[in-house]
Amino acid sequence: xxxxxxxNNSPLPKHTAVDQEDLVDDNTILVQRTLRSGQTxxxxxxxxxxxxxxxxxxxxxxxxxxVMGALRGVVHAGAGGDENAIVxxxxxxxxxxxxxxHITRPPDNEAIDTAxxxxxxxxxxxxxxxxxxxxxxxxxxx
Amino acid sequence: MGEVIVITSxxxxxxxTTTAANVGAGLAYLGKKVVLVxxxxxxxxxxxxxxxxxxxxxxxxxxxxxxCRLRQALIKDKRLDGLHLLPAAQTKDKxxxxxxxxxxxxxxxxxxxxxIIIDCPAGIEQGFRNAIAGADKAIVITTPEVSAVRDxxxxxxxxxxxxxxxxxxxxxxxxxxxxxxxxMMSIEDIIDILAVDLLGVIPEDEMIVITTNRGEPxxxxxxxxxxxxxxxxxxxxxxEDVPMMSxxxxxxxxxxxxxxxxx
Numbered sequence: 001x002x003x004x005x006x007x008n009n010s011p012l013p014k015h016t017a018v019d020q021e022d023l024v025d026d027n028t029i030l031v032q033r034t035l036r037s038g039q040t041x042x043x044x045x046x047x048x049x050x051x052x053x054x055x056x057x058x059x060x061x062x063x064x065x066x067v068m069g070a071l072r073g074v075v076h077a078g079a080g081g082d083e084n085a086i087v088x089x090x091x092x093x094x095x096x097x098x099x100x101x102h103i104t105r106p107p108d109n110e111a112i113d114t115a116x117x118x119x120x121x122x123x124x125x126x127x128x129x130x131x132x133x134x135x136x137x138x139x140x141x142x
Numbered sequence: 143m144g145e146v147i148v149i150t151s152x153x154x155x156x157x158x159t160t161t162a163a164n165v166g167a168g169l170a171y172l173g174k175k176v177v178l179v180x181x182x183x184x185x186x187x188x189x190x191x192x193x194x195x196x197x198x199x200x201x202x203x204x205x206x207x208x209x210c211r212l213r214q215a216l217i218k219d220k221r222l223d224g225l226h227l228l229p230a231a232q233t234k235d236k237x238x239x240x241x242x243x244x245x246x247x248x249x250x251x252x253x254x255x256x257x258i259i260i261d262c263p264a265g266i267e268q269g270f271r272n273a274i275a276g277a278d279k280a281i282v283i284t285t286p287e288v289s290a291v292r293d294x295x296x297x298x299x300x301x302x303x304x305x306x307x308x309x310x311x312x313x314x315x316x317x318x319x320x321x322x323x324x325x326m327m328s329i330e331d332i333i334d335i336l337a338v339d340l341l342g343v344i345p346e347d348e349m350i351v352i353t354t355n356r357g358e359p360x361x362x363x364x365x366x367x368x369x370x371x372x373x374x375x376x377x378x379x380x381x382e383d384v385p386m387m388s389x390x391x392x393x394x395x396x397x398x399x400x401x402x403x404x405x
Contacts, residue, residue, distance in 0.1 A: 034337060036299030037292050054295050054335055055288075072335070 027063065035059070035073065042079075055095055064088070074098075083122050088132055092118040102127050144175075144252040147259050147379070148277035150301075152293030154264030156285045157314040157344070160354055161372075162261035163191035165281075167359035168376030169257050170225035177216065177255045179247075180230035181273040182263035183238055189229045192219060193357020203231040206243040212250055221362070226255070236268045241275035248276025257379075266300060274301065280309035281341060286316050286327040295336055310341035312375065317346045318389040342375035344368070345389060 027045025034049075037056030041047055046063035057073035059065055062080040064087070071089035076098040078085025083100045091114050096105045099120065104127045117132040149162045159182075166178040180188035183203065189195045200215035205228070212228075219225035228251075231238060251258045262273035274280065280301050284294040294311070301309050313329055320326035329343060347368045353360040361372040367387075374384045 036302075037296040039299050052335075052337070056292050056296065070334075 034069070037073075053089075053094075061085075077120075085121075087120040088117065090117050092120065092129065097127065099127055144255045144258050145279065146248045146252065146277045147257065147279045147281060148262050148274050148306075149259065149281045149283065150262035150270065150273065150297055151264065151283040151290070152266060152297040153284075153290045156283050156290050158264075158283055159187045159191050159261050160350060161281075161283055161312060161314065161344075162188060162259050163354075164359045164361040164372040165376055165379065166257075166259045167192070167219075167222060167225060168361040168372055169259075169379070170219065170222040171362060172376065172380065173224060174256045174380075175224045175254070176257045176259065177226040177228060177251055179228045179251070179258060179260045181239075181244070181260055181269060183230045183269065184232065184235045185263065186230040186232045188261050189217075189227060190357060191354050192225075192227060192359065194219065194227055194229075195357075198229045201229045201231040202247070203234050203238045206239050206247060212247075236263070236272065239272050241271050244272045244275040246276075266296065270297075270300070274304055274306060277306060280306045281312060282309045282336075282338070283312045283314055284332065284336075285314050286321070286332060288327070291327065291332055291335060298336060298338060309338055311336060311338045312342050312344065313340070314344045315346045316343055316389065321389075340386070341378055342371060343386060343389065344371045344375075 029043050029045065029047055031041060031047065031049045032051070034051035035041065035053045035057035037054055040058040042060040044062045047059055047061040047065045049059070049067045049069065052069040053059060053067050053071045053073040053075065055072045059073070060076040060079045062078065062082060064085050065075050065077045067089035069089070070091035070093060072093050072095065074096045075087055075094055077087045078100040081100055085099055087097055087099065093106070093114060096103065097120055098104070099122050102122060118129050119132040120127055120129045149158050149165070151158050162178055166176050170176045178188060179202065180186060181202070189198060194217050197217050200210040202215070204210045205212050205215045215228055217227045217229065219227065248258060260273050260277060263269035282294050282297055284290045298309055313332055316329070317326055321328045329340065333340060345368065349366060349368055350360060353363070360366060360369045361376065363369040371387055374387060377384045
């Protein structure tokens with residue numbers, strides 16, 4: 001998947017530790033629709049989608065990708081080399097998921113039902129998927 | 143002023159032409175003034191589905207290029223008074239008509255007909271661009287196959303980009319038994335991905351092959367379940383609230399009822 005030239009020119013932000021504060025980026029685009037087959041977004045920064053990402057749609061971002069809906073297409077977070085980028089979706093069922101230069105796909109012949117929001121990130125050099133939970137210190141006090 | 147409805151799908155062979163013929167015939171049967179426009183230039187088919195092949199003298203390219211008047215190219219159906227066909231050209235290709243010409247043509251037809259049904263060619267190239275150019279509404283056809291649903295999704299995206307929002311969906315060739323066994327995508331699975339309003343569901347039936355080959359729209363067959371599914375779609379287009387037909391096979395009592403002519 002090619003990233004448009006503009007998005008590759010400027011230098012990428014350097015991250016030192018895997019901390020949530022590091023996920024903050026000045027450049028964030030809000031996509032307020034469902035991405036359908038054949039539609040693509042490539043962006044220098046973070047991409048937030050309010051809708052689904054259908055099979056056949058593609059997102060490439062130098063930062064993080066957050067989908068407030070079902071993610072069924074191809075996504076590439078940290079395109080350009082950011083190993084700390086994450087992909088987060090309410091329903092994480094991508095055709096293919098790429099972070100930096102790691103490429104993963106879901107296992108064959110295995111229907112995964114994702115009931116909770118999940119987050120993909122690189123941990124110890126491997127793309128891992130875990131249930132997304134707000135850290136305790138950020139949860140609303142009862 | 144008439145309403146221009148384009149019937150499209152992206153993928154070929156999912157039933158655009160058959161649906162166009164049946165929806166058009168169904169509307170005309172209920173007394174509406176309807177014209178069917180075949181925009182599949184070079185691969186003319188809609189005339190055959192209506193059994194009007196041998197009546198073609200002029201076609202859509204003759205009209206847009208000024209070789210004849212619109213009235214001369216329109217073919218009146220042999221069964222239904224209100225039904226007309228504007229056939230495609232068979233010897234030209236899609237570039238013979240431009241989107242601007244299609245828009246003008248649709249505006250001309252709007253003056254005279256209540257419903258202008260446009261049969262769109264497969265694909266997303268100029269033929270598709272032409273077909274949607276003058277449309278007010280779109281009906282997207284898909285079958286319960288991943289490839290057809292993927293193409294329908296692409297088409298809905300392109301329709302939205304062309305300001306044709308909220309297309310209606312028809313799911314064609316569904317096999318309830320296979321859905322129950324989990325071997326076929328269900329209506330819910332398809333709606334989950336496409337997120338559009340469902341206009342109707344048409345079950346798989348061998349009869350469609352026979353009626354289409356004969357050039358007799360099955361919607362006119364009052365006794366068949368298949369005809370009923372098309373009639374329901376026609377009623378929904380006219381704004382009636384018709385519940386979705388149960389897809390379960392008729393069963394023993396259904397057969398008995400059928401024997402006694404009860405429906």
